[in-house]
Amino acid sequence: MAAKDITPGTPAHVAIIMDGNGRWATSRGWPRLVGHRRGAERVRAIVKAAPGLGIRYLTIYAFSTENWKRSTEEVIGLMSIFARYIENEAERLSTAGVRLRFIGGREKLDPKLQRLMAGIEERTAGNDVLHLTVAINYGGRDEIARAARRVAEDVAAGTLAPEAVDEEAFAARLDTAGLPDPDLVIRTSGETRISNYLLWQSAYAEYEFTPTLWPDFTPGELADILDRFARRERRYGGVITA
Ligand code: IPE
Ligand code: IPE
Ligand code: MG
Numbered sequence: 561m562a563a564k565d566i567t568p569g570t571p572a573h574v575a576i577i578m579d580g581n582g583r584w585a586t587s588r589g590w591p592r593l594v595g596h597r598r599g600a601e602r603v604r605a606i607v608k609a610a611p612g613l614g615i616r617y618l619t620i621y622a623f624s625t626e627n628w629k630r631s632t633e634e635v636i637g638l639m640s641i642f643a644r645y646i647e648n649e650a651e652r653l654s655t656a657g658v659r660l661r662f663i664g665g666r667e668k669l670d671p672k673l674q675r676l677m678a679g680i681e682e683r684t685a686g687n688d689v690l691h692l693t694v695a696i697n698y699g700g701r702d703e704i705a706r707a708a709r710r711v712a713e714d715v716a717a718g719t720l721a722p723e724a725v726d727e728e729a730f731a732a733r734l735d736t737a738g739l740p741d742p743d744l745v746i747r748t749s750g751e752t753r754i755s756n757y758l759l760w761q762s763a764y765a766e767y768e769f770t771p772t773l774w775p776d777f778t779p780g781e782l783a784d785i786l787d788r789f790a791r792r793e794r795r796y797g798g799v800i801t802a
Contacts, residue, residue, distance in 0.1 A: 570614035571743035571789055574782075575765070577621045577757055578603070580749030580773030593637040598775035600641050604649070607658065609779035610690055613786055617691045617739060621757050625665070625699030639673060642696060646676045650683065657689030663735035664698030665706065693739065700759030707733040736761055744789050746782075748774045766792055 578599060585595030603620065610618050623638060646660075653660055662677050669677075677696075710733040714720035720729065731737065742758060742765045750771040754762070768785050770777070793800065 569790055570786060571766075572615070573617035573619065573740050573742045573744075574610070574615050574786075575619040575621075575742035575745045575758055575762070576606075577745070577747040577755065578774040578777075579747055579751055579755075581775055583749065584773040584775040592634055593641075595773075595775055596634075596638055596641055600645055602775055602777055603645070605779060606777070606782060607653075607690070607692055608656075609782065611657075613779070613783055615690065617693070617742075619663075619693040619695065619736075619739070619742060619758070621695045621698065621755075623664070623696045623698070624756055625697055625702045626756065628668075628697075639670060642694075643673050643676055646680050650680055653680070653692070654684055654687070657687045659684045659687040659691050661691070661693045662696055663693055663703070664696045665702060666697070668697050691739065693736070695757070698735070699756040700754075701756060703735050704760055706735075731760070734760060741765065744768065744785075746770065746785060748772050748777050764794070764796055766794065 581595035581599040582592040583595070584598065585592050588594075607618065622642060627638075628635060660680050662681065666674050666677070707730060711720065711725055711730065714733075715722055715725070736758070739761075741761045741763070744767075745754070745758065745762055745765045746768045747754075748770055750769070752769045758765075766789060768788070770781065770785070772781060
């Protein structure tokens with residue numbers, strides 16, 4: 561691998577597991593949904609700051625395939641926060657040059673939310689300042705299983721030869737097709753697990769875990785994390801020669 565590829569610097573693609581909204585609220589004696597609303601405000605602040613910090617791709621985990629296990633009230637509340645975020649932010653994101661996309665299985669989501677998602681994806685499709693990807697009803701295993709199904713369908717249809725199924729052909733059938741792999745994955749709230757996030761894509765990502773709960777996470781802390789990232793040495797299985 562060329563030396564320039566392993567020179568540390570700004571991570572082009574940062575992925576975040578936004579965790580700790582519930583604890584932030586319950587520690588104050590408030591309903592969990594208050595924490596989720598405060599979390600959505602944090603998303604606004606981080607999205608605004610990202611381009612200035614050199615980030616081109618930002619991928620955030622909003623709702624996992626496992627989060628359906630939560631109470632109906634919490635699930636419905638989260639879905640309405642997503643819808644409101646899209647409605648309220650559409651104008652601002654479009655003019656700021658943000659391209660918004662979603663990953664995860666959509667058919668389980670409310671049709672009205674699905675329409676809002678498709679609408680903003682279309683509206684911001686020509687933007688290139690920041691590629692913001694929001695993972696909703698997303699699970700790494702589910703995404704990989706769906707990609708495998710597409711491979712099987714293409715092989716069955718005769719449009720893909722079995723011997724042409726390689727890493728590239730497979731990645732092209734993931735929800736993240738066209739996006740670069742994340743360089744850095746950040747998880748807030750002190751949990752040190754990946755909870756089914758970007759399993760395929762994070763093969764060589766660097767990880768940062770911070771005890772800060774998501775509603776308290778600031779652009780300043782993100783900048784500190786990026787500084788630490790810049791000092792890391794990425795090897796991709798090779799050796800440093802220079
Ligand atoms: C993250 O915060 C947001 C979602 C998973 C939707 P949590 O709701 O998981 O907050 P904690 O982990 O219970 O504190
Ligand atoms: C991961 O957080 C999913 C999101 C942040 C959307 P969880 O709170 O659902 O993860 P676990 O249950 O602690 O692993
Ligand atoms: Mg959590």
